Amino acid sequence: MIHLITGGQRSGKSLFAEKLVLSLSESPFYLATSRVWDEAHRERIEIHKKRRGDQWTTIEEEKNLSLHDFTGKVVLLDCITLWINNFFFDNGEDDKESLRQAKEELDKILKQNCDWIIVTNELGLGGHPGNKIAMRFNDLQGAINQYIAQKADCVTLIVSGLPLELKNTLPKQ
Structure with a gap:
């Protein structure tokens, strides 16, 4: 099962x-994709870790998600936003290569026999970015979100903490 959860920043997605x-599981896995770019971001990550508690197995992986075997796991x-950001900055201005690499990696992990709950940001709801780099990133984010949504069994939009099934x-059970 693949369940994509999308929404705006601070909407309650996570x-x-x-x-x-x-x-779905008493011993789930948390696959964290963020790079730590400053102390404030590190503190935010620590808050998330404390909220989750000890029952979670956390794996931190910036790009190569398929290095890990999650067979039979939740x-x-x-x-996805922080994950695609890593490709975006590593590949310079080659957005096509970033998208190609991300799709290739997603195809590998989504073949694993496990349940995926995937969180992403819906950047397109916030208006037109004010600069070329932000616009390029929004385009890349939108493309990868559409790619995952097509493969997903379920897609949920979170607005103000409330889920809207898309x-x-x-x-049906």
Whole structure:
């Protein structure tokens, strides 16, 4: 199962995703993709870790998600925005290469026989960026979100902490 959870910054995506994962597993995996770029960001990461507690197995992986085998597990991948950011900056201005590499990596991990809960940001809701770099990143983010949403069984948009189901192809129970 692949469940994509999207929404704006600080909309409650991660908290919603964490609760969903805990409803599916008593010993879930948290696949963290963020690089630590300053002390404030490090503190934010630590707050997230403390909130999750000890029942989670946390794996930090900036780009090469498929190096890890999650067969039979429930995995929270948080988040695509920070993950695609790593490709964006590593590849300079080659956005096509960033998208190609990200899709290739996603194709590998999504073939694993496990349950994926994937968190991403919906950047396109915030208006037009004021500079070329931000616009390039928004385009890349939008492309990878669409790619994942097409593959996902479920897609949920979080607005002000409230879930809005956009897609659900799973059999009704």
